[in-house]
Amino acid sequence: MEEEEQPRRGPHFVGKKDELIEAKRTLITVGGRDILVLHHQGVFYALDCYCYHSGGNLQNGDIEELGSRLCITCPKHKYKISLAEGEGMFKGTDTTVKPPVAKWYTKGVKQRVHAVTETNGDVYITLSDDRCYIESDYYQGEVGKERRAKA
Numbered sequence: 001m002e003e004e005e006q007p008r009r010g011p012h013f014v015g016k017k018d019e020l021i022e023a024k025r026t027l028i029t030v031g032g033r034d035i036l037v038l039h040h041q042g043v044f045y046a047l048d049c050y051c052y053h054s055g056g057n058l059q060n061g062d063i064e065e066l067g068s069r070l071c072i073t074c075p076k077h078k079y080k081i082s083l084a085e086g087e088g089m090f091k092g093t094d095t096t097v098k099p100p101v102a103k104w105y106t107k108g109v110k111q112r113v114h115a116v117t118e119t120n121g122d123v124y125i126t127l128s129d130d131r132c133y134i135e136s137d138y139y140q141g142e143v144g145k146e147r148r149a150k151a
C-alpha cells in the first residue's frame with residue numbers, strides 16, 4: 001500500500017513501441033494507478049483509465065476530433081475527454097456569431113493525463129506530479145478519495 005501512496009518518480013517502462021502500436025490500447029498499473037496508454041494517429045497518449053464522471057472504463061471509448069481536439073468518449077454516459085489535456089468537453093451554442101452555431105467548449109481539466117516518452121523503441125510514462133486534486137483521482141483507490149476530501 002505504501003507504493004500506492006508514493007509511486008516511484010520518473011519514467012516507468014510500458015512496453016516496446018511496435019507492440020504498443022499494434023495493440024493500440026494498453027492498460028497498465030503504476031503505483032496502484034490504472035492508466036490507459038493508447039496510440040492514435042501516430043501519437044501516444046496516457047490518461048487515467050476511469051472516467052472522472054462516474055468511473056466508466058475508457059479503454060473501449062471511441063475517439064473523434066471535436067473542436068480541433070482529439071477526444072475519447074466514455075462508453076458509460078458519453079462524456080467527452082480530450083486526450084492530450086484531459087479536459088472535459090461539452091457542446092454549447094456560440095451566440096456571438098449570426099446565426100448562432102454549435103461549438104465545443106472545455107470544462108477544464110477533469111481527467112489526469114501523464115507524459116509519454118520513447119527511447120530506442122521503448123515507451124515510458126511519467127506520472128503527472130500535479131498535486132492538485134483532479135476529478136479522475138477519485139476512481140484511483142483510497143488515495144484519490146482522500147485527495148478529494150482535502151480539496
Ligand code: FES
Binds near residue numbers: 053055056074076
Ligand atoms: Fe464516463 Fe459517466 S462514467 S460519462
